[in-house]
Amino acid sequence: MKRPALAARDPRAIPAIPLTDQRDTRTMPKFAANLTMLFNEVPFLDRFAAAAHAGFHAVEFLFPYPYSIADLSDRLQQNRLKLVLHNLPAGNWEAGERGIACLPDRVGEFREGVNRAIEYASALKVPQLNCLVGIPGAGVDADTARATIVGNLRFAAAELKKAGIRLLVEPCNSYDIPGFALNRSRDGLDVIREVGSDNLFLQYDIYHMQRMEGELAATLQKNLAQIAHIQLADNPGRHEPGSGEINYPYLFALLDSLGYDGYVGCEYKPRATTEAGLGWLQSVTGQSRGAAHAAA
Numbered sequence: 001m002k003r004p005a006l007a008a009r010d011p012r013a014i015p016a017i018p019l020t021d022q023r024d025t026r027t028m029p030k031f032a033a034n035l036t037m038l039f040n041e042v043p044f045l046d047r048f049a050a051a052a053h054a055g056f057h058a059v060e061f062l063f064p065y066p067y068s069i070a071d072l073s074d075r076l077q078q079n080r081l082k083l084v085l086h087n088l089p090a091g092n093w094e095a096g097e098r099g100i101a102c103l104p105d106r107v108g109e110f111r112e113g114v115n116r117a118i119e120y121a122s123a124l125k126v127p128q129l130n131c132l133v134g135i136p137g138a139g140v141d142a143d144t145a146r147a148t149i150v151g152n153l154r155f156a157a158a159e160l161k162k163a164g165i166r167l168l169v170e171p172c173n174s175y176d177i178p179g180f181a182l183n184r185s186r187d188g189l190d191v192i193r194e195v196g197s198d199n200l201f202l203q204y205d206i207y208h209m210q211r212m213e214g215e216l217a218a219t220l221q222k223n224l225a226q227i228a229h230i231q232l233a234d235n236p237g238r239h240e241p242g243s244g245e246i247n248y249p250y251l252f253a254l255l256d257s258l259g260y261d262g263y264v265g266c267e268y269k270p271r272a273t274t275e276a277g278l279g280w281l282q283s284v285t286g287q288s289r290g291a292a293h294a295a296a
Contacts, residue, residue, distance in 0.1 A: 032058035034267040052079035060085040069123045089113030099134030101152040102145040102181045128166035135179040157197035170203035173211040201228035233268030240277045
C-alpha cells in the first residue's frame with residue numbers, strides 16, 4: 001500500500017500554529033500504546049486490558065514471538081484493540097543485539113524471521129512491520145553492512161508486499177544504541193531510495209531524531225510521504241510528552257495540518273506509573289483522554 005505523495009513544500013515554511021487550546025478545530029493524531037514500554041506494572045498479556053481501560057484503541061510492541069498467536073488474538077479481541085505495529089525478529093535482544101539485517105553471516109536467519117513475522121502479522125491483522133537493522137559486528141566493514149542491509153530490506157519488502165503488509169525501517173540514536181547502523185532520518189531515507197521498493201517506508205521516532213539532529217518539524221514536513229509510522233517520547237529521559245524540551249502541542253498540530261493519517265506510538269518510559277503519567281494526553285493536546293484516542 002503506497003501512501004500518496006504530498007505536494008512539495010518549502011521546509012522553511014512551517015505554518016504558524018498557536019499553542020492555545022484549539023479543541024474544536026484540531027483532531028490530533030491517533031495514539032497507540034506501546035505495551036513494551038507502558039503498563040509494566042502488570043504482566044505483558046494483562047497490558048492489553050490496561051491500555052483499553054486507559055482509553056487506547058490501538059497498541060504496538062516490540063515482539064510478539066514469545067506468545068502464541070491465539071493468546072494475542074484473544075487479548076486484542078477481548079479489549080477491542082487494533083495492533084498497528086510490531087518488529088521483525090531482531091536476534092538475541094537480551095544479549096544486546098538490536099537487529100540482524102546488517103550482519104552478512106545471518107542472512108538466512110533474517111529471511112526466516114521475515115517469514116515468521118508475516119505469519120504473526122497476517123493472523124493478527126497488523127498492517128506494517130518495522131525492521132531494526134542492528135549493530136555491525138567486529139570485522140564487518142561499513143560497505144558490507146550497507147550492502148547486507150539493502151539486500152535484506154529488498155527481500156523483506158518484496159515478501160511483505162505479497163502479504164499486503166508494509167515494511168518500515170527505523171533510524172535509532174547512537175547514544176542509546178552505540179554502533180547502530182542507521183542513526184539519522186537521512187540514513188533511513190537513503191537506504192529506502194537504494195532499496196527501490198514502493199513497499200518500504202520510514203518509521204520516524206521523534207525522541208531518537210531529537211537526540212541526533214533536531215529539526216523535527218522541518219523533517220516531518222519535508223518527508224511525510226515516506227513516513228508510515230511515528231513514535232514519541234520526550235527528551236531528556238525518554239519520558240512522557242511534556243516532561244522535556246520537545247514542543248509536542250506544536251508537532252501534533254503540524255501533523256494534523258499536513259494530513260498525517262497514521263498512528264503515533266507512545267514508546268516512552270513513564271516517570272512513575274503509566275496511569276499517573278497519562279495526564280499529558282489532556283495537558284499537551286488540550287483534549288480529554290478519550291477524545292485524544294479516537295478510534296481509527
